[in-house]
């Protein structure tokens with residue numbers, strides 16, 4: 731079983747949590763893509779679903795599958811959001827944003843009654859932080875904001891370089907026109923304290939720590955799918 735097979739298995743298992751008539755948040759990334767495909771199949775079968783995508787990439791995919799889309803302005807409360815993650819721990823704390831969609835992902839997940847994470851087993855870790863923590867930052871004052879992020883890291887007992895995410899030799903620009911600083915921390919000490927410190931910095935739009943948001947994680951392994959609940 732390849733890693734992509736496991737991602738697909740987790741995505742298909744999440745379909746058990748949705749039903750016709752629901753309002754869904756659609757995540758971003760290679761795992762969420764399989765879930766969006768499955769939603770497209772259900773729509774073809776006649777299910778009545780209305781969805782909010784968490785990125786332009788997911789919006790395009792959903793449109794190509796004929797999935798009816800809405801916005802959080804029209805539909806401010808969703809039933810379920812299903813999304814991938816870069817890392818998750820046993821308390822269902824997540825690192826997200828590897829695909830750069832963390833801001834919309836967090837807004838959509840926080841507007842949903844339930845967030846379900848789908849992942850292959852490589853994403854499950856004892857301690858968050860091996861995957862660099864993405865922090866979405868307004869380009870104005872980037873260096874000054876970076877200094878404040880360093881201070882927040884130190885204050886919460888963390889340390890590591892901040893790297894401006896690049897694509898094709900230029901800073902990667904998010905769907906919201908911002909840039910991303912990836913914080914390579916190794917181990918994240920006190921994620922709650924770090925999350926609060928990062929959220930208080932002017933210039934930081936959002937960070938990739940999703941704490942207290944996911945209530946179910948569907949993890950696909952070689953031996954089948956396991957479900958963790960909070």
Ligand SMILES: O=C(CO)[C@H](O)[C@H](O)COP(=O)(O)O
Pocket residue numbers: 757758759760761762813814815816825826827828829830831832835
């Ligand atoms: O947070 C995300 C995008 O911003 C993705 O959910 C995360 O990067 C996981 O991606 P993949 O399913 O491709 O491994």
